[in-house]
Amino acid sequence: MTIVITGANRGIGKALFDGYIAQGDTVIGTHRQPDAGPMRQLDVTDPASHASLACAFGETAVDLLICNAGIYPDKGQSLDDGYTADMWTSGFATNVTGVFLTIQTLLPHLRRARAGKIAIISSQMASDTRAPGGSYIYRASKAAALNLGRNLAADLAPEGISVGIYHPGWVRTDMGGSAAAIDTDASATGLIARFAALSPATTGCFETWDGQIHPY
Numbered sequence: 001m002t003i004v005i006t007g008a009n010r011g012i013g014k015a016l017f018d019g020y021i022a023q024g025d026t027v028i029g030t031h032r033q034p035d036a037g038p039m040r041q042l043d044v045t046d047p048a049s050h051a052s053l054a055c056a057f058g059e060t061a062v063d064l065l066i067c068n069a070g071i072y073p074d075k076g077q078s079l080d081d082g083y084t085a086d087m088w089t090s091g092f093a094t095n096v097t098g099v100f101l102t103i104q105t106l107l108p109h110l111r112r113a114r115a116g117k118i119a120i121i122s123s124q125m126a127s128d129t130r131a132p133g134g135s136y137i138y139r140a141s142k143a144a145a146l147n148l149g150r151n152l153a154a155d156l157a158p159e160g161i162s163v164g165i166y167h168p169g170w171v172r173t174d175m176g177g178s179a180a181a182i183d184t185d186a187s188a189t190g191l192i193a194r195f196a197a198l199s200p201a202t203t204g205c206f207e208t209w210d211g212q213i214h215p216y
Helices: 011-022 047-057 085-112 136-159 184-197
Strands: 002-006 026-031 039-041 064-067 117-121 162-167 206-208
Touching: 002 011, 002 085, 011 026, 011 184, 039 047, 047 085, 064 085, 085 117, 085 136, 117 136, 117 184, 136 162, 136 206, 162 184
Parallel strands: 002 026, 002 064, 026 039, 064 117, 117 162, 162 206
Antiparallel strands: none
16 A cells, blocks of 8 residues: 655654554655655645655555644734734645645545545644634634545545545644643554545544544
């Protein structure tokens, strides 16, 4: 199986990368730095970077695309003087537009697979059932990514491509912080199981890392 993981150089992305390597899969990770070993350069916000990646893939079939790259630009911001326009722009460029451009770029390669899958890493903070305030940019962008995934699932279902959206857990990473509930290995192990279970019957799902259906 050939798997592509964006933002694979650290955190959950790196744990997913290592987990699939341990299973013997062919894994292509991306990050914003120059190509190095199994990691290819991709700035998900840059159309030219996507074009370069597409050229490098040639005729490769991709069985699973994991859209993991994301940022949390507004952590700890003040409602009175925070949440600048630049933060909104960068947050949506990475967490929403970047997801769409990655899928659009690799769609021909997903079509070459017998039953391609797309996994979008969103967050429980995308759900309108969780609205304690704050983190407006992150919440809004992850909600948009959830909506994007749900609609892509509808459009790609006739082609046999399944799309799932996932909450990876509150994970001990630079983004999640040291007080988070689980480590990256636990999150990755759960997510790998979720991705394996993704099928045309479950396309459009919003699930947690440990297999719970999450309300929208």
